Amino acid sequence: QVQLVESGGGVVQPGRSLRLSCAASGFTFSTYAMHWVRLAPGKGLEWVALISYDGDNKYYADSVKGRFTISRDNSKNTMFLQMNSLRAEDTAVYYCAKSLTGGYYHGMDVWGQGTTVTVSS
Amino acid sequence: DIQMTQSPSSLSASVGDRVTITCRASQSIRYLNWYQKKPGKAPNLLIYAASSLQSGVPSRFSGSGSGTDFTLTISNLQPEDFATYYCQQTYSTPFTFGPGTKVEIK
Numbered sequence: 001q002v003q004l005v006e007s008g009g010g011v012v013q014p015g016r017s018l019r020l021s022c023a024a025s026g027f028t029f030s031t032y033a034m035h036w037v038r039l040a041p042g043k044g045l046e047w048v049a050l051i052s053y054d055g056d057n058k059y060y061a062d063s064v065k066g067r068f069t070i071s072r073d074n075s076k077n078t079m080f081l082q083m084n085s086l087r088a089e090d091t092a093v094y095y096c097a098k099s100l101t102g103g104y105y106h107g108m109d110v111w112g113q114g115t116t117v118t119v120s121s
Numbered sequence: 122d123i124q125m126t127q128s129p130s131s132l133s134a135s136v137g138d139r140v141t142i143t144c145r146a147s148q149s150i151r152y153l154n155w156y157q158k159k160p161g162k163a164p165n166l167l168i169y170a171a172s173s174l175q176s177g178v179p180s181r182f183s184g185s186g187s188g189t190d191f192t193l194t195i196s197n198l199q200p201e202d203f204a205t206y207y208c209q210q211t212y213s214t215p216f217t218f219g220p221g222t223k224v225e226i227k
Contacts (some may be wrong), residue, residue, distance in 0.1 A: 035216075037164070044221040045156070045164060045207050050214065059214040062122065095163055105211045107154035107169055111163035 002026035002110050004096050009115030012086055020081040020115060022096030027110075029053075030074035033099040033109055037079050038092035049081065050093070053102060064090075086119045093117075123147050123210050127219035136150040140195040142222045144208035148189065152211040155184055155193045156223070159204045167206075168193065198224075 008020040022034070036048040049070040050059045058070050069082040079096055093116050097108035124147040134140050144153065166175045168184035171191055181196045188192040195202055203226055208219040 039158075043159065044205075045209075045218045046209075047209065047216040050216065059216075060171060061215045100166065100169055100175075104214075104216075105152040106173075107156075107166050107175075107209065107211060109166045109175060111165075113163060119224075 004098065004100075004110055004112035006096050006112040006115035007109075009094065009117045011118045011120060013121050014087060014119055016086055017084045018086060018102060018117060020083065020094055020117070022079040022081075023097070024077045024079070024119075027098070028059065029072075029077040031102055033102070034072065034079045035097045035099065035105050036070060036079075037095045037097055037108070038090075039095070039114075040089070040092040046092075050103075050104060051079065052083075072097070083117070086117075088119050091117060091119050122152060122215055123213055123217055123219055124136045125208055125210055125217050125219035127206075127208060127222050129222060130220065131223040131225060133225050134198050135227045136198055136200055137173035138198045140202075140224060141197055142193045142208075142224075144186075144191045144193070144219050146189045146191075146210055150189070153184075153186065153191045154209045154211060155182075156207045156209065157202075157204045158207060164207070194223075200226075 051070045067085045072079045075113040093114040096112045098110040100109040153171045158162040158164045172184045205221045
């Protein structure tokens with residue numbers, strides 16, 4: 001079945017780095033754009049980043065631009081989120097999600113279970 | 122960036138009620154999606170492109186609107202519908218979400 005599984009979350013000190021992974025299965029990963037979305041404690045959903053099906057185009061939320069990098073390895077059906085210079089406000093559950101269609105515009109239809117990132121000294 | 126607002130921020134309703142949630146964008150958009158979020162679970166896509174029902178979503182959910190004003194309607198509210206609902210624009214990056222509307226049991 002179609003599935004996304006995130007990994008790599010944990011507790012990290014402010015200013016340090018963390019790399020999240022999202023392993024995809026059950027669909028042709030290389031033909032879909034992919035997203036990262038996060039949910040901070042007591043807050044609402046926040047879109048974080050988007051990568052095109054081929055990895056050529058990447059877009060970021062203003063809150064993470066310059067600190068986070070999205071990437072993908074289509075040969076391994078895996079997407080990544082490299083998070084540098086982490087701040088307390090980056091504490092959240094991070095979800096990876098698949099675009100409904102090959103483009104960007106029609107929302108995200110498949111989500112992982114989420115991985116928790118806690119930034120604390 | 123496009124800002125999204127939702128109203129109300131929360132509401133209390135009974136099983137069988139008809140519920141309407143409004144989402145407004147700070148500028149005209151063409152692509153608007155609705156998600157349901159329950160605690161401890163991943164978000165679930167309900168409606169895409171303002172009014173298209175996602176596969177597998179019950180027909181009591183419907184979406185409408187265009188330009189800057191959009192609506193999610195849940196007719197005949199069921200016990201499993203108590204959750205938080207988010208709109209999201211995917212017209213222009215960054216793809217912003219609304220702040221959410223929590224639907225609680227009256």
